[in-house]
Amino acid sequence: MNYWPLLGVAVIVIGFALRFNAVPVVVCAALVSGLLAGLHPPELLALLGKSFVSSRMLMLFVLTLPAIGLLEHAGLREHAQQWMARLRGMTLARLLIGYLLVREVLAMFGLTGVAGAAQTVRPLLAPMSEAAAEKIHPGLNDAERDEVRAVAAATDNIGRFFGEDVFIALGAVLLIQGFYAQHGIDLSPLSIALWALPTAIVAFVIQSVRVWLFQRRLQRRAQASRREQEA
Amino acid sequence: MLRIEYAYWLIAAFLFYTAWRNARDRQLARATFWALLGLLFVGGDAVLAQQKAGNALPSQIAGCMVIALALLAPRLRRQAHPETASASARLASAIRLGHKLFVPALLIPLVTLLVALVGEHLSIGGHALFAKPQMTLTGLALACVIAVFAAARVAQAPLHQGLSEGRRLLDAIGWAALLPLLLAALGEVFTQSGVGAAISALAQMILPEGNAFLCLLVFALGMVLFTVIMGNAFAAFPVMMAGIGLPLLVHRYGASPAILGSMGMLCGYCGTLLTPMAADYNLVPAALLELRNPYGVIRAQAWSAAGIFVATFLIMWALVFR
Numbered sequence: 285m286n287y288w289p290l291l292g293v294a295v296i297v298i299g300f301a302l303r304f305n306a307v308p309v310v311v312c313a314a315l316v317s318g319l320l321a322g323l324h325p326p327e328l329l330a331l332l333g334k335s336f337v338s339s340r341m342l343m344l345f346v347l348t349l350p351a352i353g354l355l356e357h358a359g360l361r362e363h364a365q366q367w368m369a370r371l372r373g374m375t376l377a378r379l380l381i382g383y384l385l386v387r388e389v390l391a392m393f394g395l396t397g398v399a400g401a402a403q404t405v406r407p408l409l410a411p412m413s414e415a416a417a418e419k420i421h422p423g424l425n426d427a428e429r430d431e432v433r434a435v436a437a438a439t440d441n442i443g444r445f446f447g448e449d450v451f452i453a454l455g456a457v458l459l460i461q462g463f464y465a466q467h468g469i470d471l472s473p474l475s476i477a478l479w480a481l482p483t484a485i486v487a488f489v490i491q492s493v494r495v496w497l498f499q500r501r502l503q504r505r506a507q508a509s510r511r512e513q514e515a
Numbered sequence: 516m517l518r519i520e521y522a523y524w525l526i527a528a529f530l531f532y533t534a535w536r537n538a539r540d541r542q543l544a545r546a547t548f549w550a551l552l553g554l555l556f557v558g559g560d561a562v563l564a565q566q567k568a569g570n571a572l573p574s575q576i577a578g579c580m581v582i583a584l585a586l587l588a589p590r591l592r593r594q595a596h597p598e599t600a601s602a603s604a605r606l607a608s609a610i611r612l613g614h615k616l617f618v619p620a621l622l623i624p625l626v627t628l629l630v631a632l633v634g635e636h637l638s639i640g641g642h643a644l645f646a647k648p649q650m651t652l653t654g655l656a657l658a659c660v661i662a663v664f665a666a667a668r669v670a671q672a673p674l675h676q677g678l679s680e681g682r683r684l685l686d687a688i689g690w691a692a693l694l695p696l697l698l699a700a701l702g703e704v705f706t707q708s709g710v711g712a713a714i715s716a717l718a719q720m721i722l723p724e725g726n727a728f729l730c731l732l733v734f735a736l737g738m739v740l741f742t743v744i745m746g747n748a749f750a751a752f753p754v755m756m757a758g759i760g761l762p763l764l765v766h767r768y769g770a771s772p773a774i775l776g777s778m779g780m781l782c783g784y785c786g787t788l789l790t791p792m793a794a795d796y797n798l799v800p801a802a803l804l805e806l807r808n809p810y811g812v813i814r815a816q817a818w819s820a821a822g823i824f825v826a827t828f829l830i831m832w833a834l835v836f837r
Binding site (some may be wrong): 285286287289290292293296300305306307308310311312313314317318320321323326327328329330331332333334335336337338339340341342343344345346347348349350351352353354355356357358359360361362363364366367390394395396397398399401402403404405406407408410426427430431433434435436437438440441442445446449456457459460463464467469471475476477478479480482483486487490491494 | 519522523525526529530555556558559562563566571573574575576577578579580581582584585586588589599600602605606607608609610612613614616617619620621623624625627628631632649651652654655656659660662663665666667669670672676677678679680681683684685690691692693694695696697698699700701702703704705707708709710712713714716717744748749752753756761765772773774776777778780781784787788791792794795796797798799800801803804806807808811812814815816818819822823826827830834
């Protein structure tokens with residue numbers, strides 16, 4: 285067994301830990317692993333180039349930028365914030381938990397591409413969450429504002445991840461089925477997908493509770509700062 | 516017929532535009548960076564076709580271009596361009612336009628949804644409108660184009676302003692936009708270099724004999740750890756299954772394959788929430804939302820991931836050996 289290619293993993297860990305620019309770190313790791321595995325440089329270059337261009341779909345999100353940029357220039361975020369501020373009864377927790385539910389159910393039907401950080405979080409969910417947080421705790425500081433945005437992005441990720449495994453025709457289930465089929469065990473996709481349901485429910489409950497706790501933390505901070513002002 | 520390749524050409528056009536605008540602003544490193552990336556997007560299909568035909572030269576050139584991008588990336592400082600409209604102007608425009616502003620933004624998910632649901636059945640003169648591979652993503656690209664036109668109409672702004680606003684946002688994201696592709700390539704190189712096999716050999720070495728619970732725990736933690744390293748549960752799954760899942764858990768201890776596969780994969784997903792290697796879910800959103808801490812999204816997810824992992828593991832343990 286050749287353990288030397290594992291040094292590529294070490295390059296990644298050290299590079300990320302020291303907060304070097306991630307792009308050269310990743311390319312270095314690939315070169316280190318490939319060369320230590322005994323790949324010839326021309327082979328390695330071809331492998332790098334080929335795998336890079338075969339995952340071009342991962343940059344599709346940049347196509348959303350012109351529309352979103354134009355709308356933000358025309359005040360989309362400001363409008364989303366004002367609208368949230370006017371909606372009575374719409375709290376931060378209700379907004380995020382509602383979004384989590386919709387996102388997870390859509391992912392369960394295989395519709396993972398319809399929402400995401402570029403499509404829905406930056407233009408809509410993040411500004412609305414900020415406005416909802418402002419209602420609880422007026423005068424959010426920059427760190428708190430970042431925290432609210434990060435929780436919105438996390439909610440989007442969790443809804444997507446733990447919903448998509450329930451859908452039978454999507455990558456994960458087919459990969460599991462294919463692996464077993466190669467090794468002589470025949471399973472129907474449905475029997476695999478079904479066992480993703482408990483975790484889908486658990487993920488929904490856990491993230492909802494965490495969102496609610498986050499809201500309560502903001503409420504406490506708001507109370508504390510109010511008390512400070514009175515004193 | 517609309518194919519995903521058209522979306523790549525559209526991205527390339529946008530990248531070239533960004534490069535040109537940066538060149539005009541004398542930001543040469545940035546201009547070269549985006550132009551090189553644009554070339555990779557235009558030439559990508561030719562590279563793949565030549566590779567299939569047995570000619571590796573275009574792939575090698577693409578590999579050299581990737582290394583050039585890596586050398587340029589540290590010279591791209593992530594400086595946000597100033598907002599082009601003042602806060603008061605944006606507020607005034609928001610009050611004037613009201614809910615109309617939501618329409619183009621919602622068109623992006625709605626058109627994508629529509630294509631995903633009924634795209635298969637659409638045809639013009641007997642020709643299918645959408646090619647089958649990657650139909651949802653083709654739908655997303657179409658939705659973005661429609662949304663730009665709609666946004667220009669709603670905001671009563673010229674179309675090229677959309678491009679220039681888009682360029683502003685792309686420059687703000689900077690090299691982080693590239694990471695998902697690079698990490699996918701890294702995963703491929705790791706697989707070809709036998710990193711997976713080495714890790715599963717190590718895992719088997721530390722594996723205790725004759726204890727089904729500990730074996731399951733090593734399997735589940737291995738899924739998490741390996742996903743953290745590779746950035747992708749799909750890469751971790753075959754390795755951990757071939758090393759531990761199938762020979763030990765299924766064959767020796769009689770674990771249910773369906774439960775082990777499904778929940779094992781989900782343990783890996785918990786790892787995806789924790790790792791900067793899954794750049795498209797963790798680092799790109801942080802850049803898009805202009806967070807000061809690039810690991811902000813991971814920090815917000817960490818405790819959820821831990822909780823979901825523990826719960827999934829316990830459910831798996833309770834069910835898998837029945």
